[in-house]
Amino acid sequence: MADKDRELAALYLIEHKRLERQISRRVGCRSTASDLVQDIFLRLLEKADEWKGNSAAYLSRCARNAAIDHLRTEKTRGSYLHDIAAGSGEEQSVSPHEIVCAQENLRHIDEALASLPQKTRHIFLLNRVHGRSFSEIAEVMGISSRAVAKHMARAVAACEEPSLKGVNDAD
Numbered sequence: 001m002a003d004k005d006r007e008l009a010a011l012y013l014i015e016h017k018r019l020e021r022q023i024s025r026r027v028g029c030r031s032t033a034s035d036l037v038q039d040i041f042l043r044l045l046e047k048a049d050e051w052k053g054n055s056a057a058y059l060s061r062c063a064r065n066a067a068i069d070h071l072r073t074e075k076t077r078g079s080y081l082h083d084i085a086a087g088s089g090e091e092q093s094v095s096p097h098e099i100v101c102a103q104e105n106l107r108h109i110d111e112a113l114a115s116l117p118q119k120t121r122h123i124f125l126l127n128r129v130h131g132r133s134f135s136e137i138a139e140v141m142g143i144s145s146r147a148v149a150k151h152m153a154r155a156v157a158a159c160e161e162p163s164l165k166g167v168n169d170a171d
Helices: 003-027 030-046 055-088 096-115 118-128 134-141 145-159
Strands: none
Touching: 003 030, 003 055, 030 055, 096 118, 096 145, 118 134, 118 145, 134 145
16 A cells, blocks of 8 residues: 555545544535545545645545535535426426427537537536536646536537527527
8 A cells, every 4th residue: 555545545544533523513424425535535545646735634624625526516406306396296298399390400500519529528427417517627637627618508509409590590
């Protein structure tokens, strides 16, 4: 076991309870807090060679950010589920034309995503499907937030429906 790994293991034993309490106060769930602390240390393990500085302050900031990200994700998920529940009570009739248009749009998006470079597609899915922020994606992929933004711009441009590009111009 390398020295950094030993230091990280010792740091985990010292700090994990404090970080769990800190996160648990924010998110209101001890189990979630425990999962988030483990995620923090896994990310730290991946970046162990680059990691320097005040470990307690760094870990506190990581815990704060992890709790905030978790709460944002839960808020988005809750809002989405609320919208679905609100919409399910109303009976909406969908015309066959709308169904065909929706299928064509999905097929276009699938084709556009398939044509993207793997890195751009991965960044797009991390952001739009998994709800990760540009800074989180940049950190995980080892690129700048600006590069993530450029990849996202390419992906979004590729996924735009060509038949809709001129529709808003007429308004």
